[in-house]
Amino acid sequence: MNSSATKERVLEAFHFRHATKAFDPTRKISENDFRFILETGRLSPSSNGLEAWKFLVVQNSELREELRPFAYGAYNQLPTASHMVVILARKGLIPESPYIYEQLTKVKKYPAEMVRNNVGAWHEFFDSFHLDNERARTAWASKQTYIALGNMMTSAAMIGIDSCPIEGFVPDRVNEILEKRGLLGDDEYEVSVMVAFGYRAKEPRDKTRRTMEQVSEWI
Template sequence: MNPVIKALNFRHACKLFDPKKKISKEQVDMIITAAHLSPTSFGLEAWKFLAISSDEVKKALRPACWNQPQITDASHVIVILSRPEVVDPSHEYIKLNFERRGLPEEVTKAYIDRYKHHMETQVFPRMSAYAWCSKQCYIALANIMTTAASEEIDTCPIEGFEKEWVEKVLNIDTNQYEVAVIVALGYRAKEQPPRRRHPLENIVEYR
């Protein structure tokens, strides 16, 4: 079987982690590498990853996450932060982002103009900078979960949290970063239930 499909078959949203089983530092680093290698629109990387293993921090976080036991039972919790402040087309970060490609000045300028046009006509009329950055964060989330699964590490993506509360617990400077999504990682305490999916023919159309 294709190794990625094998990992995707292994992955379930793990509701019950074994609190005694811990992920090694090397494995956490590898999973974070998967996030690091994830693509972002225009290559902006407007994000940050908080890898939390401290029991004290997880305990403080849990009530802000609907009191979900995954937060404290999991070995690690990765909080994915989006960085909406820097995606404003006039921000210095945008200039630096395109300059780092090492292209001729006029090509860099053309990229910045294209970016500005895209953001002003397609993105900002439809969503906030926070929502746009968060969409990219979910790509990293998927890669984190799949990479973890390839090592038979369980995950649970977590959107069930109160954003402002989580940001307060983690002392996030919300002028720069905002919580996009959370993922708990560890080892399942029992077998996962059968997977529920709509039939493939209901969700795919080949044209």
């Protein structure tokens, strides 16, 4: 593999990517390309490998319209994006959580006895990050979703697909709409962030960023 060519290609993708405010509604992402994007989200790292997320691919036009009044940051993207993803964060994570036990034993393939014996270590971890209430634990899970978000946007840019991360929405109302449709499980999830994918309707202005010297320090 030519590392210089790979680095150049990655940087080209980062320069290509911008927060697309309106997409060309006549252009749709192929199923193969979008499954590639989702796969990069699925393969993303998460704290302790818990994968405390779920990706809702919202293609239902009625649901998009229902969300639109409460998603001001996605007002233009919801009707024009080829694909809209609502990323959910898992709630109710405690050391004794059935989800954690299942994830570690069934997915990570750790011995059940080892998992049970490490509950004390999990309590220490939760205490060290002050995860002593449900709000804090859900916020911790929500932080993990941004890793998957970034990876999906980067992988999309590398194949010429545009995206826009969206935090401009009313969480309580969005959760209410999703819960009404049975999309949050048994009170297992809540909305963390949204991201729209498609093809830009017009070219963006040149990318601007602070200098490397302003944003980094070598010690």
